[in-house]
Amino acid sequence: MRNAPIIQDSAMIESPEIMPAKSKLQHEVSTILEHYQHDKTRLMDILIDIQDENGYIPAEAIDYLSHELNISTVDIRQTVSFYHFFSETPRGKYTIYLNDSAVANMNGRKAVSKTFEKEAGISFGSVTEDGLIGLFNTSCIGMNDQEPAALINGAVFTRLTPFRASEIIRDIRAGKQVEEMFVASYGDGNNSSEFIKAVVNNHIMKRGPVLSDQFKPGEGIKEIVKMSPEDVIKEVKISNIRGRGGAGFPTGLKWEFCRNAADQTRYIFCNADEGEPGTFKDRVILTEKPFMLFEGMVIAGYAIGAKEGILYLRYEYKYLKKHLENALQKIRKLKLLGKNILGKKGFNFDIRIQFGAGAYVCGEESALIESAEGKRGEPRDRPPFPVEKGYLEKPTVVNNVETLCSIVKIIKNGGEWYKNLGTKESTGTKVLSISCDCRYPGIYEVEWGFSVNDILDMVGGDDVQAVQVGGPSGSCIAPNEFNRTLCYTDLATGGSLIIIGNHRDLLKGIILNFMDFFIDESCGSCTPCRILTVLLRDKLKKIIEGRGVMQDLEDMEDWGKIMKANRCGLGLTAANPILTTLKNFKNLYLNKIQINKDYDTGFRLDEALREGMKASNRKVSVLENK
Amino acid sequence: MEKKVVATSSLAGCFGCHMSLLDIDERILELIELVEFDKSPVNDVKKFSRRVDIGLIEGGCCNEENVHVLKEFRAQCKVLVSVGECAIMGGLQAIRNTIPLKECLDEAYLNGPSVKGCNEESIIPNDEELPVILNKVYPCHEIVKIDYHLPGCPPSADLIWNALRALVLDEKMEMPYELVKYD
Ligand SMILES: Cc1cc2nc3c(=O)[nH]c(=O)nc-3n(C[C@H](O)[C@H](O)[C@H](O)COP(=O)(O)O)c2cc1C
Ligand code: SF4
Ligand code: SF4
Numbered sequence: 060m061r062n063a064p065i066i067q068d069s070a071m072i073e074s075p076e077i078m079p080a081k082s083k084l085q086h087e088v089s090t091i092l093e094h095y096q097h098d099k100t101r102l103m104d105i106l107i108d109i110q111d112e113n114g115y116i117p118a119e120a121i122d123y124l125s126h127e128l129n130i131s132t133v134d135i136r137q138t139v140s141f142y143h144f145f146s147e148t149p150r151g152k153y154t155i156y157l158n159d160s161a162v163a164n165m166n167g168r169k170a171v172s173k174t175f176e177k178e179a180g181i182s183f184g185s186v187t188e189d190g191l192i193g194l195f196n197t198s199c200i201g202m203n204d205q206e207p208a209a210l211i212n213g214a215v216f217t218r219l220t221p222f223r224a225s226e227i228i229r230d231i232r233a234g235k236q237v238e239e240m241f242v243a244s245y246g247d248g249n250n251s252s253e254f255i256k257a258v259v260n261n262h263i264m265k266r267g268p269v270l271s272d273q274f275k276p277g278e279g280i281k282e283i284v285k286m287s288p289e290d291v292i293k294e295v296k297i298s299n300i301r302g303r304g305g306a307g308f309p310t311g312l313k314w315e316f317c318r319n320a321a322d323q324t325r326y327i328f329c330n331a332d333e334g335e336p337g338t339f340k341d342r343v344i345l346t347e348k349p350f351m352l353f354e355g356m357v358i359a360g361y362a363i364g365a366k367e368g369i370l371y372l373r374y375e376y377k378y379l380k381k382h383l384e385n386a387l388q389k390i391r392k393l394k395l396l397g398k399n400i401l402g403k404k405g406f407n408f409d410i411r412i413q414f415g416a417g418a419y420v421c422g423e424e425s426a427l428i429e430s431a432e433g434k435r436g437e438p439r440d441r442p443p444f445p446v447e448k449g450y451l452e453k454p455t456v457v458n459n460v461e462t463l464c465s466i467v468k469i470i471k472n473g474g475e476w477y478k479n480l481g482t483k484e485s486t487g488t489k490v491l492s493i494s495c496d497c498r499y500p501g502i503y504e505v506e507w508g509f510s511v512n513d514i515l516d517m518v519g520g521d522d523v524q525a526v527q528v529g530g531p532s533g534s535c536i537a538p539n540e541f542n543r544t545l546c547y548t549d550l551a552t553g554g555s556l557i558i559i560g561n562h563r564d565l566l567k568g569i570i571l572n573f574m575d576f577f578i579d580e581s582c583g584s585c586t587p588c589r590i591l592t593v594l595l596r597d598k599l600k601k602i603i604e605g606r607g608v609m610q611d612l613e614d615m616e617d618w619g620k621i622m623k624a625n626r627c628g629l630g631l632t633a634a635n636p637i638l639t640t641l642k643n644f645k646n647l648y649l650n651k652i653q654i655n656k657d658y659d660t661g662f663r664l665d666e667a668l669r670e671g672m673k674a675s676n677r678k679v680s681v682l683e684n685k
Numbered sequence: 686m687e688k689k690v691v692a693t694s695s696l697a698g699c700f701g702c703h704m705s706l707l708d709i710d711e712r713i714l715e716l717i718e719l720v721e722f723d724k725s726p727v728n729d730v731k732k733f734s735r736r737v738d739i740g741l742i743e744g745g746c747c748n749e750e751n752v753h754v755l756k757e758f759r760a761q762c763k764v765l766v767s768v769g770e771c772a773i774m775g776g777l778q779a780i781r782n783t784i785p786l787k788e789c790l791d792e793a794y795l796n797g798p799s800v801k802g803c804n805e806e807s808i809i810p811n812d813e814e815l816p817v818i819l820n821k822v823y824p825c826h827e828i829v830k831i832d833y834h835l836p837g838c839p840p841s842a843d844l845i846w847n848a849l850r851a852l853v854l855d856e857k858m859e860m861p862y863e864l865v866k867y868d
Contacts, residue, residue: 658830671818
């Protein structure tokens, strides 16, 4: 008798009827998994769907995914923990991500964040007790010309003021939908189309070949169907175009390397991660020229022999999803995408959109590929380069949005035509994102070879203290260098120009913010990138607080040199905010350091004791007693 | 030659570095030919009697008294040396730097398995004679200027010996690989 229940128990475990029924969450995850055919390389998409559906990624979902996809929970968690927009705890029914970039701060972010905190009754980095509102900081969201800006459940809110912040919190409490909370009219151009409906402005101030209204869908593809892939590459090489994403690698050469790779399965990626603070030109191109961009991908695919293209789009631009998907549908209908493009037999090519989930380093091409494979966005060791072994180990070309758009014009008008634009080494045009202290911030497409002075004249920038060329990873230059020109041999840039007026506190307001940005965004693989960034930032803080000495300046210069030991461009450039201001604005530092002291660790006993006194409830310390 | 004067102290350390100094064994006879000790646990002298040539510091700073002693050493010593991992990096104690101080104290005095229920008045030690604990454990060079660092936990007797000899005789220090590799 005593054994009976035990036997019964084990029988019950094996009996299928009492297997626990699938929970609601498991049902939901099953549907998502089916959508992605249980493909573990699509983990990013799967996690994004779970996050969007639930407002977070519950532990139960991770366990279930681990079981269904046959990957360990640790592997899933390391991906989840890597990206800013994934969370294992709820982020609120309404999640407010307020941009914390330098330019947002220069445009009055602080008052806005204070109001959000006051009205919501919580501080940034937390969620209200009722789970309604979550307040979080985020890195540059690509709206530098209309800051302070925030993402609320994926929708963009620009030009925020304290007044708007309290209005928004009130609307949330009143149960309004996010779309009902817009008060301004939708932005210019496609921003107000039915597929976008965003309160975002393009601010296109100067158009060139890429942004011109002259483009007709198919104008490039019509040309290539008459050409061999090799001839397409030849034309691109003639044009001498170099990558517009920042690194400036010759595009024709990159394509040729990939075309010559042995493996026949190849991929083309469009890099639309646009994470460099101050850059927003790809956002405008994606808004206004999606057909042109996709056409550029088709041409690249044809040239390198790829059947599949992937647009890697930053999560911040998710509000463009419907618009881009609609554009893909349209060009499929026009036979510019899909099977037998423009009737050419065997010319098959299609495109899908891959979202990131918030990580600047994923703009680095090998990190982008890792991310698209469903992993942490950690840059790979090279060689092998992506053109040999990229996405799913196959030869892969990664090109910037603007590069691919320029290609369409090169194919339509010829490489020789393109070479006439710009300078000898830097051919063509560059789309610039110009923001901050000038009268007309926005998007300017100019030929390479403009000097910084020309640009300042163009955008109405007077009384300028500094120009940050190429974002935080670029250089901060002073007026005595404003005669330098934008080109690959002088001031190379991915296109971000932040104009900093004389009334700004350059070190405290901008450079410190840039250092915090790199610290947040480092993937942590390389020791100097992980640690020196923090030590450099702390030194800078010490100097700003007036505790610095000459030795600190020397240390910063010396330590900056060690950054070359890092694996990827992020770490290689992460000391630049300090190094370039040390070089070009030495006086700002010299004015802050203590000239009469040759050593000061910055240690302050009263500060170091505060916490301990409070914890043990003491008013005076022993030393004070004596 | 006039003897150089040496002072030593153990701050937030385990005295292992001082033990290692004593491990120079019979060379201590040679050492006292070369130097004189001022304030140091080696001779149990508690107070500086003069300005000294060389100060050896074991341990980092975890409370205000450590800071006080360290600053006094800096003021009194021409050359100040951080001896051992604790002085150089904070050592094992610095593990607490990853946890907020309040949480550490609560665990130690209120909630930990060996104290739970025993501290009825929930007191975190606060006698006015006790030095106040710092928000984190600091390596010495984050508080004062340190001239040299002797690595190791503890640095071996030979390394300390070589360093002292070099400082006293103003010679280049011998640092053979075996003395600075740690596996
Ligand atoms: C940290 C980091 C971030 C990057 N972010 C971007 C980006 O957002 N967009 C981009 O096109 N390239 C970015 N790049 C450069 C890419 O690695 C790559 O060079 C580029 O996408 C290649 O395209 P292109 O040759 O057309 O410029 C980044 C590089 C680094 C190191
Ligand atoms: S340099 Fe920085 S971001 Fe790049 S791989 Fe190394 S740690 Fe990661
Ligand atoms: S370095 Fe090692 S031996 Fe020296 S005090 Fe610290 S723990 Fe003790």
